[in-house]
Amino acid sequence: xxxxxxxxxxxxxxxGTSVKIECRxxxxxxxxxxxxxxxxxxxxxxxxxxNEGSKATYEQGVEKDKFLINHASLTLSTLTVTSAHPExxxxxxxxxxxxxxxxxxxxxxxxxxxx
Amino acid sequence: DAKTTQPTSMDCAEGRAANLPxxxxxxxxxxxxxxxxxxxxxxxxxxxxxxxxxxxNEMASLIITEDRKSSTLIxxxxxxxDTAVYYCIVRVGPGGTSYGKLTxxxxxxxxxxx
Numbered sequence: 104x105x106x107x108x109x110x111x112x113x114x115x116x117x118x119g120t121s122v123k124i125e126c127r128x129x130x131x132x133x134x135x136x137x138x139x140x141x142x143x144x145x146x147x148x149x150x151x152x153x154n155e156g157s158k159a160t161y162e163q164g165v166e167k168d169k170f171l172i173n174h175a176s177l178t179l180s181t182l183t184v185t186s187a188h189p190e191x192x193x194x195x196x197x198x199x200x201x202x203x204x205x206x207x208x209x210x211x212x213x214x215x216x217x218x
Numbered sequence: 219d220a221k222t223t224q225p226t227s228m229d230c231a232e233g234r235a236a237n238l239p240x241x242x243x244x245x246x247x248x249x250x251x252x253x254x255x256x257x258x259x260x261x262x263x264x265x266x267x268x269x270x271x272x273x274x275n276e277m278a279s280l281i282i283t284e285d286r287k288s289s290t291l292i293x294x295x296x297x298x299x300d301t302a303v304y305y306c307i308v309r310v311g312p313g314g315t316s317y318g319k320l321t322x323x324x325x326x327x328x329x330x331x332x
Contacts, residue, residue: 135318146323146324147322148322149320207320209261212259
């Protein structure tokens with residue numbers, strides 16, 4: 104079946120540094136990818152919609168300058184958390200929408216811990 | 219998206235059927251019922267979806283009431299590995315232009331015990 108891979112699975116960084124998380128569709132092309140954030144014991148919250156070759160669309164309350172999203176190809180979207188702070192510690196999950204099938208597949212998630 | 223209501227938590231004995239209810243009284247005619255689950259520290263996993271007819275696959279069965287205002291996800295023989303948070307989401311189907319932007323509620327925490 105279709106697979107979406109995220110890298111890294113987990114990352115620990117110091118406050119003030121930037122962290123990049125990759126989301127790859129391994130065996131299909133994805134015109135649209137979605138980025139979610141999940142705090143402990145809470146549900147997933149959509150952060151932004153990433154379309155290949157265009158600017159991402161951010162949900163209300165999500166700072167676009169802090170969470171940089173790049174979707175340069177049909178198989179890769181990246182989320183960069185800039186100047187990370189402890190409150191950015193969270194589980195970040197991407198999903199990808201197949202270009203042909205229109206079906207939706209989730210990545211395994213990336214856990215960010217900011218010290 | 220139509221709002222869904224699910225019980226906060228449920229318990230089930232291993233080997234028994236787990237029946238997870240979901241209310242979606244404001245569902246629109248073109249909206250599907252989707253079920254996902256999330257095992258701890260993993261991404262959501264698709265389970266099943268349906269429009270108005272009952273559906274069955276290798277993982278589960280989905281029973282949708284005739285008025286489509288509620289549905290039940292059935293795991294016929296629950297195992298310990300089925301312990302997870304189960305999300306019922308109402309969305310337009312794969313062909314819909316806004317498909318993919320999922321609104322997750324709090325879901326139901328299903329605990330399967332020996």
